[in-house]
Amino acid sequence: MNPGMKKKSFYITTPIYYPNASLHMGHAYTNVLADILARYHRSIKGETTFFLSGTDDHSIQVAKVAEKAGRNPKDFVLEKGKEFKNLYSKLGVEVDEFIQTSDQEKHWPGAVLLWKKIAKNNDFEKRKYSGLYCIGCEAFKKEVELVDGNCPLHGFAPEFVEEENYFFKLSKYSNILRQKIESGEINIVPETRKKEILSFITMGLEDVSFSRPKKSISWGIPVPNDPGQVMYVWCDALTNYISALGYGRADDENFKKFWPADVHIMGKDILRFHAAIWPAMLISAGLPLPKNILVHGMINSGGRKMSKTLGNVINPLDIVKEYGTDALRYFLAREISTFEDGDFTMERFKDAYNANLANGLGNLVSRVMTMAETHLTEPIKIPEIPIWLEYLDFLNNFEINKTMELIWKEISALDLIIQTELPFKLVKTDLQAGRKIISDLVFSLHTVARMLAPILPETSEKILKLIQENKKPENPLFLRKD
Ligand code: MSP
Numbered sequence: 001m002n003p004g005m006k007k008k009s010f011y012i013t014t015p016i017y018y019p020n021a022s023l024h025m026g027h028a029y030t031n032v033l034a035d036i037l038a039r040y041h042r043s044i045k046g047e048t049t050f051f052l053s054g055t056d057d058h059s060i061q062v063a064k065v066a067e068k069a070g071r072n073p074k075d076f077v078l079e080k081g082k083e084f085k086n087l088y089s090k091l092g093v094e095v096d097e098f099i100q101t102s103d104q105e106k107h108w109p110g111a112v113l114l115w116k117k118i119a120k121n122n123d124f125e126k127r128k129y130s131g132l133y134c135i136g137c138e139a140f141k142k143e144v145e146l147v148d149g150n151c152p153l154h155g156f157a158p159e160f161v162e163e164e165n166y167f168f169k170l171s172k173y174s175n176i177l178r179q180k181i182e183s184g185e186i187n188i189v190p191e192t193r194k195k196e197i198l199s200f201i202t203m204g205l206e207d208v209s210f211s212r213p214k215k216s217i218s219w220g221i222p223v224p225n226d227p228g229q230v231m232y233v234w235c236d237a238l239t240n241y242i243s244a245l246g247y248g249r250a251d252d253e254n255f256k257k258f259w260p261a262d263v264h265i266m267g268k269d270i271l272r273f274h275a276a277i278w279p280a281m282l283i284s285a286g287l288p289l290p291k292n293i294l295v296h297g298m299i300n301s302g303g304r305k306m307s308k309t310l311g312n313v314i315n316p317l318d319i320v321k322e323y324g325t326d327a328l329r330y331f332l333a334r335e336i337s338t339f340e341d342g343d344f345t346m347e348r349f350k351d352a353y354n355a356n357l358a359n360g361l362g363n364l365v366s367r368v369m370t371m372a373e374t375h376l377t378e379p380i381k382i383p384e385i386p387i388w389l390e391y392l393d394f395l396n397n398f399e400i401n402k403t404m405e406l407i408w409k410e411i412s413a414l415d416l417i418i419q420t421e422l423p424f425k426l427v428k429t430d431l432q433a434g435r436k437i438i439s440d441l442v443f444s445l446h447t448v449a450r451m452l453a454p455i456l457p458e459t460s461e462k463i464l465k466l467i468q469e470n471k472k473p474e475n476p477l478f479l480r481k482d
Contacts, residue, residue: 009048010041011258015266016054016099016240019080020065023087024306025299025344026267028316032332033296033400034265035093039454040395041262044387050258052244053088054099055081056237058220058230060135073219077102090317092325092457099244101236102219110243111221111236117285119224123169129209130162138233140209153269166211166229173280174205186279186289189398190339193268193295197275205276210235238278242287260288263398268295294398297341306344314344326456327353327478333455334404350481357478360411361448365463367418368441369472375427379470380439382446391451400455407451414444442467 014034017027031053038051057077066076081100088095101107118124131140136154149157178201180186181194188194211229214222220230239247245259246252264274271293279289298305301312319328335352336342372380394403418424418441427434449463459477466473 008045009050009258010038010045011050011245011261012038012041012052012263012265013241013261014053015270016056016101016237017084018059018062019055019057019077019084019100020059020062023083023316025314025316027084027087028091028328029299029332029336030265030267030296031088031093031095032091032329033294033338034263035091035095036329036333036400036454037263037265037395037398038094039457043453044392044395044450048257050096050245050254051094052097052099052241053084053093053095054097054240054244055084055101056233056240057100057102058217058233058236059138060217060233063218064135067218074102087317090320090325092329097244099240101221101240106249107240107243108221110246110248111231111239112224113248114239114242114281114285115224115231115235117287118168118281121284121286123172123284124166124210125169125207126164127167128162128164129167130160131209132158133161134158161216163213163216165209165213165232166223166226167207168210168235168277168281168284170205170208170277170280173276173283174201176283177201177205177276177279180279180289181275186275187292188271188275189292189294192339193271197271200272201276205280208232208277234273234277235281238273238281241278241290261290263292263294264290265294265296267298269298271295292398296338297336299336299342299344301344303343312345314346314349319349323349323353323481324458324478326459327357329456330357330404333400334408338399338401353478354480356408358476358480360408360415361459362476362478364411364414365445365466365477366473368414368438368445369466369470371424371438372442372467372470373472375424375431375435375438376442376470379468380442380446382443382467387450388447395454403451404455407448407455410444410448414441414448417441 012034014030034051038049041047042049055077062077063073066073069076077100081098085098099107134141134151134154136151136156141151141158151158178198181188181198188197210232211223212232214228214230217230220233221236223229223231241261241264242255242259245255247255266274274293282289300306301314304310304312306313316328331349331352335348336344391403391406394406421437423434423437426437445463446467449460452460462477
């Protein structure tokens with residue numbers, strides 16, 4: 001790198017989760033995808049990377065659940081935060097920062113500063129308002145959006161509220177947002193979600209209530225200069241993407257270094273908040289816009305939403321306990337479509353585990369390294385060569401499924417070489433020719449392990465170590481499960 005040239009940085013965020021729900025596969029999914037991209041940029045592309053996740057504490061439901069449990073909400077969310085961090089460590093997810101919006105030192109100054117900037121731009125207006133508020137969505141709903149009077153996402157009726165709120169003048173940003181998204185300045189992936197949000201914006205955005213009277217919500221960030229009002233939970237939550245970097249604090253080095261975000265990743269359920277409200281807030285405050293919004297589908301089980309009543313909930317921690325971290329990461333990265341809704345059943349999981357990890361990858365490593373230990377006199381020398389272009393292209397475009405297909409195609413190709421060229425037999429008649437095939441196989445396995453590093457980090461490390469020591473694995477990498 002030339003002296004003075006700025007090293008490229010990469011900033012990726014997940015949504016911040018409501019800490020009232022029990023941890024589920026959806027939480028695991030978004031964070032594993034984000035971790036794969038963060039590891040790719042950090043270790044393969046060598047970029048300075050910042051990976052953020054956290055919790056969205058000031059929701060009405062969180063306050064209610066804490067109260068029901070007889071707990072102070074602050075203690076409650078801190079404890080839940082620990083559960084999230086535990087889940088991440090079990091999933092091999094390494095975040096650089098975990099922000100909680102009830103953190104008055106880290107988060108509040110940023111939320112307050114952004115509010116003030118928007119106010120200075122004349123984008124708030126106090127209005128009397130009445131409407132139907134769903135505490136599950138934390139959003140006002142229109143009558144036409146309800147099914148039998150209930151919110152279709154949450155299955156219960158929204159509350160009628162009549163109050164005076166600050167409104168954010170979102171409507172005036174419709175055209176500029178449409179142009180920023182159409183031109184790709186804010187790149188929404190996949191294309192179908194880009195089209196969906198563009199048609200939503202084209203219908204015209206409405207102004208959005210950005211505060212609630214303090215009497216209707218028990219906790220939250222007070223609105224600057226109007227302590228009778230508390231910030232609307234989405235306005236507060238979206239700001240986490242910059243407050244976590246130090247925006248609004250004396251120490252805002254990370255904000256200068258990492259903003260704008262390279263990727264905001266999320267499920268399709270909350271795209272509107274991220275592709276309309278959030279960029280409009282940033283434009284109003286004169287801040288740069290995020291570069292990519294990556295939208296994944298939802299995970300169902302047996303074609304239905306996972307729910308306790310249906311008895312189809314699969315706990316990510318149970319899977320990790322029985323099959324290991326990388327087995328779950330494998331399934332989420334390959335067997336769930338990155339951009340469409342995906343189905344997670346134990347039957348599909350077990351089949352894929354046995355076929356592609358126990359048999360596919362695990363078996364290949366055993367066969368190649370057993371031959372290497374027996375027939376090669378020393379570890380092979382690995383020349384420094386760049387990783388495959390196709391692989392880089394896929395991951396640069398967030399195509400995690402396709403990356404996995406590419407790697408597993410190579411695994412099958414190596415299996416085929418063993419089956420057709422029978423190097424373990426050839427060494428008996430032509431030692432040199434047999435050894436050449438074996439060392440070529442070890443070299444290809446090394447490439448597979450390098451490509452797996454961001455996706456299955458533990459397994460990749462194990463394979464690289466075996467190659468370095470020219471040893472066969474003492475135990476199978478993935479035990480077959482019947
Ligand atoms: N707190 C808001 C987000 C604020 S971001 C500034 C919120 N939280 S949430 O706890 O409901 O989590 C939403 C995110 O969790 C989804 O966008 C998605 O990333 C993930 N998922 C929740 N359920 C999921 C599935 N069943 N499947 C896949 N992802 C899911 O909304």
